[in-house]
Amino acid sequence: MSAPEEPKVELEPSVGAVPAERPEFHPYHHPAAGWGAAKSVTKFLTREGEYVDGPRAIMKMNHENGGFDCPGCAWPDDVKGLKLDLCENGIKHVTWEMTRKRVDRHFFAAHTVTELAEWSDFALEDQGRLTEPMVYEAATDHYVPISWKDAFELVGRTLRELPDPNQAAYYTSGRLGNEATFLYQLMARELGTNNLPDCSNMCHEASGRAMQASLGTGKGTVDLKDWEATDALFIMGVNAASNAPRMLTALAEAYKRGAQIVHINPLVEAAATRTIIPHDFVDMALNKSTKTSTLNVQVRIGGDMALLRGVAKAVLEQAKRDPKALDQEFVDRYTEGFEKYREACEATSWEEIERQAGVSRAEILRVARIYGDADRSIISWCLGVTQHEHGVDTVREIVNLLLLRGNLGREGAGPSPVRGHSNVQGNRTCGIDHRPSEEFLTRLGEVCGIEPPRAHGKDTVTTIEAMHRGDVKVFVGMGGNFALAAPDTPYTYAGLQSCELTVHVSTKLNRSHIVHGRQALILPCLGRTEKDQQRGGEQSTSVEDSMSMVHLSRGMKRPASPHLLSEPAIIAGIARAALPESRTPWEWYVEDYDRVRDTMAKVLDGFEDFNRRVRLPLGFRIKQPARELVFLTPSGRAEFSAAPLPDVVPEPGMLALGTMRSHDQWNTTIYSDNDRYRGVKNLRTLVFMNADDMRERGITEFDAVDIVATARDGSKRSVQGYLAIPYDIPRGCAAGYMPEMNVLCAIGDYSTQSDQPIMKHLKVTVTRAL
Ligand SMILES: Nc1nc2c(c(=O)[nH]1)N[C@H]1C(S)=C(S)[C@@H](COP(=O)(O)OP(=O)(O)OC[C@H]3O[C@@H](n4cnc5c(=O)[nH]c(N)nc54)[C@H](O)[C@@H]3O)O[C@H]1N2
Numbered sequence: 001m002s003a004p005e006e007p008k009v010e011l012e013p014s015v016g017a018v019p020a021e022r023p024e025f026h027p028y029h030h031p032a033a034g035w036g037a038a039k040s041v042t043k044f045l046t047r048e049g050e051y052v053d054g055p056r057a058i059m060k061m062n063h064e065n066g067g068f069d070c071p072g073c074a075w076p077d078d079v080k081g082l083k084l085d086l087c088e089n090g091i092k093h094v095t096w097e098m099t100r101k102r103v104d105r106h107f108f109a110a111h112t113v114t115e116l117a118e119w120s121d122f123a124l125e126d127q128g129r130l131t132e133p134m135v136y137e138a139a140t141d142h143y144v145p146i147s148w149k150d151a152f153e154l155v156g157r158t159l160r161e162l163p164d165p166n167q168a169a170y171y172t173s174g175r176l177g178n179e180a181t182f183l184y185q186l187m188a189r190e191l192g193t194n195n196l197p198d199c200s201n202m203c204h205e206a207s208g209r210a211m212q213a214s215l216g217t218g219k220g221t222v223d224l225k226d227w228e229a230t231d232a233l234f235i236m237g238v239n240a241a242s243n244a245p246r247m248l249t250a251l252a253e254a255y256k257r258g259a260q261i262v263h264i265n266p267l268v269e270a271a272a273t274r275t276i277i278p279h280d281f282v283d284m285a286l287n288k289s290t291k292t293s294t295l296n297v298q299v300r301i302g303g304d305m306a307l308l309r310g311v312a313k314a315v316l317e318q319a320k321r322d323p324k325a326l327d328q329e330f331v332d333r334y335t336e337g338f339e340k341y342r343e344a345c346e347a348t349s350w351e352e353i354e355r356q357a358g359v360s361r362a363e364i365l366r367v368a369r370i371y372g373d374a375d376r377s378i379i380s381w382c383l384g385v386t387q388h389e390h391g392v393d394t395v396r397e398i399v400n401l402l403l404l405r406g407n408l409g410r411e412g413a414g415p416s417p418v419r420g421h422s423n424v425q426g427n428r429t430c431g432i433d434h435r436p437s438e439e440f441l442t443r444l445g446e447v448c449g450i451e452p453p454r455a456h457g458k459d460t461v462t463t464i465e466a467m468h469r470g471d472v473k474v475f476v477g478m479g480g481n482f483a484l485a486a487p488d489t490p491y492t493y494a495g496l497q498s499c500e501l502t503v504h505v506s507t508k509l510n511r512s513h514i515v516h517g518r519q520a521l522i523l524p525c526l527g528r529t530e531k532d533q534q535r536g537g538e539q540s541t542s543v544e545d546s547m548s549m550v551h552l553s554r555g556m557k558r559p560a561s562p563h564l565l566s567e568p569a570i571i572a573g574i575a576r577a578a579l580p581e582s583r584t585p586w587e588w589y590v591e592d593y594d595r596v597r598d599t600m601a602k603v604l605d606g607f608e609d610f611n612r613r614v615r616l617p618l619g620f621r622i623k624q625p626a627r628e629l630v631f632l633t634p635s636g637r638a639e640f641s642a643a644p645l646p647d648v649v650p651e652p653g654m655l656a657l658g659t660m661r662s663h664d665q666w667n668t669t670i671y672s673d674n675d676r677y678r679g680v681k682n683l684r685t686l687v688f689m690n691a692d693d694m695r696e697r698g699i700t701e702f703d704a705v706d707i708v709a710t711a712r713d714g715s716k717r718s719v720q721g722y723l724a725i726p727y728d729i730p731r732g733c734a735a736g737y738m739p740e741m742n743v744l745c746a747i748g749d750y751s752t753q754s755d756q757p758i759m760k761h762l763k764v765t766v767t768r769a770l
């Protein structure tokens, strides 16, 4: 192998990590977004040296006809089009990708991998954008340059030599565009495996499975127009001001129009108070805030299902006096299993509901009254609902409640999950699924002329377990940061390290490059903000948002390095090397992504006439049969579920701990050690606790504590020296940050319903550090 020539890129010295400062905690009393956000953005842009390019690029973001889709969250673009619907965190994500810093071959020559292993995650990503393919050289413990051709050949050869194609796993993080996604799953299936673990396995798997079972579709049924028409919004388990900031606009507009907005969350997050609408310049100038909540209910961690059951019980009790409380006609006509559900509600006592929800009957009745008074209701949720043992049952309970009053298939009503990564929903739509349907595989096989494997593949957790058994030897990460995002950090590290080959397609240096297999490759790709020039001209890729809108995204910046390849080109390169005899026209597809879309249109439901419709000004919406009251369930009707309530109350002395994001992070990417809306500065190794729980344990503010988590199998995992912060959180509950706390999540503690790691309900003890 000969080392390729060095690419010429603009280099800037790195500023290094932000210096450690004294931790601070001052409860936040300002509205969400507004000037606090503007100030934070300015600071961030200045630090990243993006003063000029940043704002100009941002003007191109999320815009009708051109521009790129925000690589941040999956909240839909404003349907009114050209409004400046930006958010602080979207700006950070874009700027993060467009940084002028570069991590080049000189950087890798200057540091061994062992040395880099000592660096913080912040420091690794802060080196800037990757510039050329690198391969790990064991003899020197350095990453050294490798040509694309040799890199593809290394992956191809290793894959060809595997005795069983199921010994490779192909991970996806939700940023991949639809076209790359389609090629990626095609490659895996042509190679003979359905091992397609993805970030969804840790995120909204429960939502998909629950809605599939209840409604025959894995997706929500509402769009932004419904949000604008609804009478009552129920927002469960989402920190919207940080993680879906553009939802703030929808909440403020709903409030102004007199809609009810109920937040159900153990914490009163910033989105549950008031906001200054970020794009409303008059409001900004006048510092005028709008409320974003009419009721906050601080449910116990894991108590949502009990709370929903209580609301349903109240609706059913009310219906005995007032038949209008129930939409009996809808129930009779469109649903199945109502009587059993009614019995389940009646059989669940108020005492049990109160105990499990951690909310009084009186407060539950207030929620029920709001729900009962509203003609049209939307229930929206995110990880606070899904990352639990009983995540599927809880999402099904959400649907149960909606069905009782016919809140489905009409304007302003329905279930509305808030997805995570900008294209995580599109990834699933376009075939990233370790449990693909027979129907999909048959169509894929027919259209693409391959023989897809039928056996289900591995998800995130089972991939890690298989690495330990030696059953998965090659790991390909298409984006993401598997080492840190997955549960049980040391166990995941050991799994990756036992691989024969780890390959990461990435934009920036991260932990997953440092915790590597016997052989390892870093393959740098174009980001979403960058021009993607192929033989057929400049290319666009399509993405799907939380509300099933598919539209095009086109980068406009010069690539961070001339040696970067697009994700489709990298997949095609690997595929050709691994499948030299393949009849799939890999290179031809990459020349013009319209060709990929033409094939996708034949394989995927709802993608007919894809190339034309995706070019419509706002793209197109994938049809949701459930919205038309067509239910692709075994009974052909929407199915009530009558699951018993789980027991979520911690044993005496224990706390239920939820891991979550701070305001200043993107999953495993940490922008700073601050969490502005929760009033925290310069601190991530913390645990939020109820003041009474602290007192009971003799702990005061900023005391160092040890946290020990007990897994189902009785094994224990711990962190030491975390600082305790008294916070407005129900008794028996605690919270702290991922990914630091992933060391506390046992690999075996995943939901028996969704296979999702239980990241929001760890059983822990917290004691003062000695
Ligand atoms: N800026 C930014 N945006 C992001 C991300 C990011 O890291 N940074 N990540 C993206 C991704 S991949 C995802 S999936 C989403 C995640 O978006 P969120 O779901 O908001 O993510 P978390 O930070 O885990 O916050 C969980 C929320 O649920 C609450 N909660 C915890 N336990 C419970 C419970 O038992 N019941 C209820 N009702 N609430 C509970 C917590 O208090 C918190 O408000 O955001 C996406 N957007």
Ligand SMILES: Nc1nc2c(c(=O)[nH]1)N[C@H]1C(S)=C(S)[C@@H](COP(=O)(O)OP(=O)(O)OC[C@H]3O[C@@H](n4cnc5c(=O)[nH]c(N)nc54)[C@H](O)[C@@H]3O)O[C@H]1N2
Pocket: 125, 172, 173, 174, 175, 199, 200, 202, 203, 204, 383, 387, 420, 421, 478, 479, 480, 481, 482, 484, 485, 486, 487, 505, 506, 507, 508, 509, 510, 525, 526, 527, 528, 567, 659, 660, 661, 666, 667, 668, 669, 738, 739, 741, 742, 745, 759
């Ligand atoms: N304890 C705990 N753990 C969790 C969670 C939790 O709430 N608690 N949440 C889970 C959830 S919801 C999710 S979604 C996962 C997130 O898991 P991942 O999606 O695996 O992690 P990210 O941190 O989003 O990935 C960041 C990396 O993506 C790469 N990247 C960024 N942009 C691009 C691009 O355009 N192309 C490519 N190829 N690479 C790019 C960069 O190299 C960056 O380092 O974490 C999960 N882990």
Ligand SMILES: [Mo]
Pocket: 199, 202, 203, 204, 419, 420, 421
């Ligand atoms: Mo996610």
